[in-house]
Every structure is written in C-alpha cells, then in structure tokens.
Amino acid sequence: MNPMDTLRQNPARAMIEAGREVLGRPAYLLLAAATAIIVLAATLWLPNYRLIGAVFTTPGVALGIKLQLLASLVGGLASNFGAVAAVSTAVIPILFGVDVAMLVYFARQRRARLARGEIAASLGGAASGAIAAGCAACGSFLLLPILSFLGAAGALALLPLGGAELGLVSIALLLLSIYLIARKIATPPVCALPPAPATHQPTTRNTP
Amino acid sequence: MSRKHESENPRGWCARDDLWSPVFIIAAAMLALAMPAWAQEEMAGIVEPVSARDHLRGARAAPVKLIEFGDTECPLCKRFHPTLKRIVDEYPGKVAWVFRHFPIVEIHPKAPKEAEATECAAELGGETVFWTYLDRLYEITPSNDRLDPAELPRIAQHVGLARAPFEQCLKSGRHAARIAADVVDALAAGAPGTPYSVIVAPNGKTYEVVGNQPYETLRLVIDIALKQK
Numbered sequence: 001m002n003p004m005d006t007l008r009q010n011p012a013r014a015m016i017e018a019g020r021e022v023l024g025r026p027a028y029l030l031l032a033a034a035t036a037i038i039v040l041a042a043t044l045w046l047p048n049y050r051l052i053g054a055v056f057t058t059p060g061v062a063l064g065i066k067l068q069l070l071a072s073l074v075g076g077l078a079s080n081f082g083a084v085a086a087v088s089t090a091v092i093p094i095l096f097g098v099d100v101a102m103l104v105y106f107a108r109q110r111r112a113r114l115a116r117g118e119i120a121a122s123l124g125g126a127a128s129g130a131i132a133a134g135c136a137a138c139g140s141f142l143l144l145p146i147l148s149f150l151g152a153a154g155a156l157a158l159l160p161l162g163g164a165e166l167g168l169v170s171i172a173l174l175l176l177s178i179y180l181i182a183r184k185i186a187t188p189p190v191c192a193l194p195p196a197p198a199t200h201q202p203t204t205r206n207t208p
Numbered sequence: 209m210s211r212k213h214e215s216e217n218p219r220g221w222c223a224r225d226d227l228w229s230p231v232f233i234i235a236a237a238m239l240a241l242a243m244p245a246w247a248q249e250e251m252a253g254i255v256e257p258v259s260a261r262d263h264l265r266g267a268r269a270a271p272v273k274l275i276e277f278g279d280t281e282c283p284l285c286k287r288f289h290p291t292l293k294r295i296v297d298e299y300p301g302k303v304a305w306v307f308r309h310f311p312i313v314e315i316h317p318k319a320p321k322e323a324e325a326t327e328c329a330a331e332l333g334g335e336t337v338f339w340t341y342l343d344r345l346y347e348i349t350p351s352n353d354r355l356d357p358a359e360l361p362r363i364a365q366h367v368g369l370a371r372a373p374f375e376q377c378l379k380s381g382r383h384a385a386r387i388a389a390d391v392v393d394a395l396a397a398g399a400p401g402t403p404y405s406v407i408v409a410p411n412g413k414t415y416e417v418v419g420n421q422p423y424e425t426l427r428l429v430i431d432i433a434l435k436q437k
Binding site for chain 1: 285315398418420421425
C-alpha cells in the first residue's frame with residue numbers, strides 16, 4: 001500500500017511507522033531522549049534555579065548532597081501538579097523530543113525546507129507546554145504575567161482545571177506537528193509523476 | 209537529476225546550514241519564554257528580616273528561619289502547609305516558620321480578605337490563634353477562590369473567638385495595610401508566585417524555594433543552612 005494511503009486511512013499508524021523509522025536509528029533516538037530529558041529537567045529545575053545556584057555555591061556541600069537536591073526536585077512533579085498537569089508535564093517533553101528528532105531527520109534526509117505548518121505547530125506546542133509548566137507555584141513564571149498582560153488573569157479561575165488545559169493544548173499541538181512531519185516522511189522522496197492523460201482503454205476481446 | 213531540476217523542486221531545496229533553522233527557532237522561542245524568570249532575578253532583593261511583627265511558629269531563637277509567602281486560596285500552599293508543620297515538628301528549636309501574606313489578587317480575589325481574617329484572629333486571640341485560624345482555613349478551603357466568605361467568622365468561632373468583634377475587625381479593613389506591606393516585601397524579594405519560601409541560615413545566607421517542593425528538598429536545604437554558622 002502507498003504510504004500516503006496508509007496515512008490518510010490511519011494517521012495514528014502512520015505516525016507510529018514514521019516514529020519507528022526515525023527512532024530506529026540510534027542517533028535520532030539519542031537526540032529525542034536528550035531533548036526530552038533537557039526539557040523535563042528544565043521544567044522541574046528552572047523555577048528553582050536560584051535555590052540550585054545557592055546550594056551549589058555553598059562551600060563545603062558534598063557533591064552527593066547537591067545531586068540529591070536535584071533528584072529531590074524531580075519529586076516536584078508529584079507535589080506541584082495536579083493529576084492532569086503532572087501527566088502533561090511528563091508527556092510534553094517526550095513528544096517534544098520525538099518532534100525535534102523527526103524534524104531534524106526529515107530536514108537532514110530530504111535536505112528540504114520544512115513548511116510553516118510543522119514549525120508553527122511545533123513552536124506552539126513547545127510554547128504552550130512551557131507556559132503550562134510554569135505553574136510550579138501559583139501565579140508564577142509565565143502564565144500569570146502573560147494573562148495579566150492580556151488582561152485575562154481572571155479567566156484562569158473560570159477554567160475547570162485551573163490552567164492545566166494549556167498542557168492538553170500543548171500535547172495536541174505537538175501531536176499535530178508530529179502528524180504533519182510524519183506525513184512528510186511518508187511521502188516518497190521522488191519527483192511526482194504528472195497525472196496520466198486520459199487514454200482509451202483497449203477493449204479485450206476473446207480471440208479465437 | 210540536475211541541480212537546475214532540484215532548484216525547481218516545488219518543495220524547495222535549501223543550503224545545509226538552513227537545515228537546522230527549525231531547531232534554532234524552537235530553541236530561541238523556548239529561551240524567549242524563559243526570559244521572564246531570568247528577568248526577575250534583576251528584581252530580586254533581600255527579604256525583610258524577621259521581626260516582632262512577624263507570625264512565627266517554633267522557637268523565636270531558632271538558628272534557621274523559614275519565611276513562607278503564602279496565599280490562602282493557592283492549592284499548592286494548602287498542600288505545602290502540612291509539610292512545613294512537619295519541618296517545625298522535626299526540627300524543634302532549630303527551625304522557626306514565619307508566615308507572610310502574598311495573596312495573588314489577579315487569580316484569587318478572595319485571598320486578601322482571608323489574609324485580613326487571619327490578622328484579625330491574631331489581633332483578637334494572639335499568636336497561637338493566628339496559627340490555629342490559618343490551619344483551619346487551609347483545612348477547609350477548596351482553594352482557587354472557592355471558599356465561601358461566610359466561612360471566615362465560622363472559622364473564628366471554631367478557634368474560640370467571639371463572632372461579633374471578629375466581624376467588626378474584618379469589616380474595618382484595618383489590617384489591609386499590613387497585607388499590602390507583605391506583598392511589597394514578597395515582590396521585592398523576587399517571589400514569582402506562591403508558595404515562595406526563603407530559608408535564612410544563621411550566617412544570613414538565603415535559600416529560595418519556589419513551589420510546593422517535597423519534604424525531602426526542604427530537609428536537604430535546612431540541613432545545609434544549619435551548618436552555615
């Protein structure tokens with residue numbers, strides 16, 4: 001079956017197949033994993049970078065204690081977020097890692113420019129994910145300043161999940177970006193043939 | 209396939225250097241999004257020293273002070289409250305917990321009045337009643353601005369205060385200035401939200417903790433702070 005037909009009939013299957021094609025290569029798997037780990041670590045550590053800096057510059061603190069601090073801050077995933085936000089905080093870095101690996105794979109393999117759609121969806125997913133992850137403290141980081149700037153801070157109170165909806169939006173945008181790039185990867189790297197001109201079908205005749 | 213043909217490819221071909229542009233764009237966007245956090249460092253100052261006006265749980269002479277800036281309608285502060293109780297219980301005479309108000313009015317419009325209610329409890333019942341009122345408030349509030357204001361005098365009665373003087377105090381708004389002063393202190397200290405805690409070591413070194421961080425994180429930082437003579 002033509003890969004494009006597969007994509008049209010079952011986008012999820014095509015995304016998985018494109019993901020396998022990319023992540024089956026160790027370099028891209030490493031890129032996806034490294035990106036995911038960096039994004040997750042940034043999500044959990046960035047709000048407390050001043051604490052990390054203060055502890056790491058305190059004389060006489062053993063390296064083991066410093067590493068314990070970093071590990072303990074990962075526990076903030078459970079203590080700082082509700083169920084929906086915690087799941088999206090964990091899922092967004094993974095999707096972003098896969099997305100980046102697929103974007104790089106496509107760009108390098110095909111040496112082609114990416115369309116604005118893929119980049120916009122990827123950026124939107126990353127941006128909304130970063131904003132959503134900002135709620136390690138109430139009103140902190142990005143969400144409140146942005147909403148205050150837009151004059152919509154009060155709208156947060158109206159959201160049933162208190163802002164965790166942004167994480168779901170981020171997941172949706174990253175999935176859209178992955179879908180768009182999977183579609184590109186599934187397209188055979190050939191110059192498309194022009195549509196065949198209409199021709200008269202030869203009639204088959206039983207010849208004696 | 210000739211280069212001419214490639215350049216005519218409707219998808220478009222590009223120089224190898226351009227291939228990384230999506231990654232650079234994404235990285236730049238993420239950095240730009242993180243800028244407000246770094247920008248706040250410029251605003252960070254020194255938290256007001258602990259004084260007699262502060263509400264303090266634990267020994268006043270404790271070598272380590274943990275100053276919490278809290279919002280009574282913040283769900284993370286509600287979950288952080290038992291962690292701090294546990295810290296004070298497990299470090300008797302070593303850690304004192306100071307509570308300062310940081311109601312985030314943009315998302316919790318009811319929080320400033322609740323902060324005033326805790327101050328009325330302190331005025332009418334003293335330091336111990338302030339803390340029992342605050343404990344009870346955090347215990348019953350559903351958070352995110354969903355506490356019925358009618359509960360405030362009921363909490364006062366629950367902690368042993370007379371309803372009428374409490375209501376009169378709350379109506380007067382005489383503690384609003386103190387709440388505003390605490391907010392100014394929080395902003396000057398660089399608090400990005402609530403809960404925001406500053407752990408002050410005996411030698412004056414400070415450790416800022418943003419959010420409802422686990423007990424293990426606080427324990428590690430307090431142990432480090434206790435050694436800073």
